[in-house]
Amino acid sequence: MKVNVGVSNRHVHLKKQDLDILFGTDLTIKNKINQPGQFACNEVVTIKTEKSEINNVRVLGPTRNYTQIEISKTDAYKLGINPPVRSSGCLENSEVVTIIGPKGSIKTNGCIIADRHLHITNEDKIKYNVPDKINVKISGIKSGIIEVNVKASKEAYFEVHLDTDDANAFLLKNGDEVEILDV
Amino acid sequence: MKVNVGVSNRHVHLKKQDLDILFGTDLTIKNKINQPGQFACNEVVTIKTEKSEINNVRVLGPTRNYTQIEISKTDAYKLGINPPVRSSGCLENSEVVTIIGPKGSIKTNGCIIADRHLHITNEDKIKYNVPDKINVKISGIKSGIIEVNVKASKEAYFEVHLDTDDANAFLLKNGDEVEILDV
Numbered sequence: 001m002k003v004n005v006g007v008s009n010r011h012v013h014l015k016k017q018d019l020d021i022l023f024g025t026d027l028t029i030k031n032k033i034n035q036p037g038q039f040a041c042n043e044v045v046t047i048k049t050e051k052s053e054i055n056n057v058r059v060l061g062p063t064r065n066y067t068q069i070e071i072s073k074t075d076a077y078k079l080g081i082n083p084p085v086r087s088s089g090c091l092e093n094s095e096v097v098t099i100i101g102p103k104g105s106i107k108t109n110g111c112i113i114a115d116r117h118l119h120i121t122n123e124d125k126i127k128y129n130v131p132d133k134i135n136v137k138i139s140g141i142k143s144g145i146i147e148v149n150v151k152a153s154k155e156a157y158f159e160v161h162l163d164t165d166d167a168n169a170f171l172l173k174n175g176d177e178v179e180i181l182d183v
Numbered sequence: 184m185k186v187n188v189g190v191s192n193r194h195v196h197l198k199k200q201d202l203d204i205l206f207g208t209d210l211t212i213k214n215k216i217n218q219p220g221q222f223a224c225n226e227v228v229t230i231k232t233e234k235s236e237i238n239n240v241r242v243l244g245p246t247r248n249y250t251q252i253e254i255s256k257t258d259a260y261k262l263g264i265n266p267p268v269r270s271s272g273c274l275e276n277s278e279v280v281t282i283i284g285p286k287g288s289i290k291t292n293g294c295i296i297a298d299r300h301l302h303i304t305n306e307d308k309i310k311y312n313v314p315d316k317i318n319v320k321i322s323g324i325k326s327g328i329i330e331v332n333v334k335a336s337k338e339a340y341f342e343v344h345l346d347t348d349d350a351n352a353f354l355l356k357n358g359d360e361v362e363i364l365d366v
Contacts, residue, residue: 074351143329165351169352
């Protein structure tokens with residue numbers, strides 16, 4: 001089974017209280033992304049640690065009931081922190097960073113390296129008998145097979161989400177096609 | 184068969200003429216690296232393109248008969264260039280960058296993304312019947328299998344060289360152990 005890749009650059013999800021502190025305004029839509037109801041915002045923040053900082057980190061909307069900062073291992077080295085690899089929303093023992101917006105700043109936990117995951121509807125997961133972990137084959141001059149978690153939900157756009165380290169290691173770009181070996 | 188990983192950060196090899204222009208001195212040893220006769224130098228340069236620059240790029244010695252700049256795909260995006268994935272010394276259609284040293288600067292081709300490769304002696308390659316390409320299994324929370332070229336030479340320290348994108352995608356550090364599946 002073939003599937004397209006969505007490459008996730010570092011980004012931030014905000015809860016309403018943190019949005020109010022950082023921006024004091026509602027989020028505004030820059031462009032919709034493939035996952036239903038999700039969008040990239042015009043709003044960007046700075047992620048700061050004792051060691052370093054990264055500017056122009058995009059906020060993804062809408063607001064959630066938790067604040068989460070998703071970065072790559074490459075970013076983590078730059079920032080001097082060691083975030084765990086996690087699924088969205090699993091923030092136990094996540095790293096603490098300072099988020100700086102135009103109106104204010106917060107120091108919060110919630111910094112993770114997102115796991116590699118496949119978005120699929122609950123219906124399609126059953127229909128195509130997709131297991132909870134899949135092996136995804138990547139062709140090309142830097143080829144290989146990576147293990148990917150399956151994240152089924154009621155509404156989902158079928159795609160594999162990889163961070164920029166995975167994408168760059170395999171020379172993948174947004175929209176590239178890869179193969180699910182197990183289905 | 185198990186093998187340790189050597190993680191290659193961005194670095195530069197210089198030919199004697201370019202060393203003279205950039206530094207006007209001989210290379211000095213900071214520390215020896217695992218491959219016989221090779222060493223990290225105290226000397227560092229800046230790599231510059233029209234779009235951006237990267238400072239503190241380490242020179243590896245001794246001098247070679249070609250100048251070669253090895254960067255990651257992540258670096259390539261920052262610099263706005265598209266270097267090919269190549270074995271050391273294969274510089275046809277490599278990218279052009281400016282190298283800036285304390286004494287002078289040069290604009291040169293030779294910028295590549297190094298291929299994933301296994302260093303092994305000619306003798307061991309035959310003894311263990313190692314093919315020209317191998318599959319290397321990486322365990323852990325971000326696991327997978329990557330294709331790696333085999334680079335046999337008269338003298339070699341047995342290790343797999345990966346760049347920082349590969350290492351960070353699989354959460355590998357220098358000296359970590361991985362498994363060669365084909366041997």
